[in-house]
Amino acid sequence: MIEAFQNINKVFESKVRLGIMAVLMVNEDVDFNTLKELLSLTDGNLAxxxxxxxxxxYVVCQKTFVGRKPKTSFQATSEGKKAFKAHIEALENFLKST
Amino acid sequence: MIEAFQNINKVFESKVRLGIMAVLMVNEDVDFNTLKELLSLTDGNLAxxxxxxxxxxYVVCQKTFVGRKPKTSFQATSEGKKAFKAHIEALENFLKST
Known part of the structure; x- marks a missing residue:
């Protein structure tokens, strides 16, 4: 249990970060409003x-315009994906051992 | 994914709390120093x-004396065990869906 525990990444402790990364693992590119609605978050919390x-x-942000509307979208970097995978693995091993 | 995400209990987000509860799920009664060493924590952080x-x-604390030495030990309450089990379930479902 203890080794898996030590490998849990404090960066991803937060439920919100767990949710953001999980969405970005399976979607190449997700815009701010979609992420906000998917995870039922406030603007400030997500930002x-x-x-x-x-x-x-772990994440890159792109600001573009769709017509006159600004659009912010996010992608996970390969470093972010790697760190998240390692965290999920540690979490799974920890859960198995409990 | 979203339903499992919503069921993740913010109380147990912290790695330290996850560790404390995991230890108290499988050990009836654990004293402060054992818990501290098991999880490699500082006094302040654990306290x-x-x-x-x-x-x-979710946890009850008992202070006793062993000879002249004060001893603090912890037990998970049935409410605590129930909440932790629900959290682990939500976390497992969330992980499965990622």
């Missing part, structure tokens, strides 16, 4: 967690 | 999380 993931290099 | 779990009614 603060995507910013944290961006700062870690 | 703040056990206090939070106590306040939620």
């Amino acid at each position: 603060s967690h995507t910013r944290a993931l961006e700062e870690l290099g | 703040s999380h056990t206090r939070a779990l106590e306040e939620l009614g």
Whole structure:
């Protein structure tokens, strides 16, 4: 149990970050509003967690315009995907051992 | 994925709380120092999380003396065990869906 426990990544402790990464693992590119609705989050909550993931290099953010409307979308980086996979593995091993 | 995500209990987001509860699920009664060493935590870190779990009614704390030495030990309450099991289930379902 203890080894799996130590491998749990504190970055992904937050349920919101877990949700963001899970969505970005299976969708190449997801815009802010879709992510917000999928995870039932407020703008501020989503923005603060995507910013944290961006700062870690786990997520990249693109701002474009659709007509006159600004659109923010997110992608997981390969580093982010790797870190998330390792976290999920640690979490699964931890759960198996409980 | 979304339903499992919503059922993840924010109380157990923290890796430390996850570890405390996992240990208390399989051990009836665990003292402070054992818990601290098992999870490689500092006194302050462990104390703040056990206090939070106590306040939620998920854990009870007993202070006794062994000779002249004070000993603090913890037990999970049935409410705590139930909440933790539900969380683990939600987490497992979430992981399966990712």
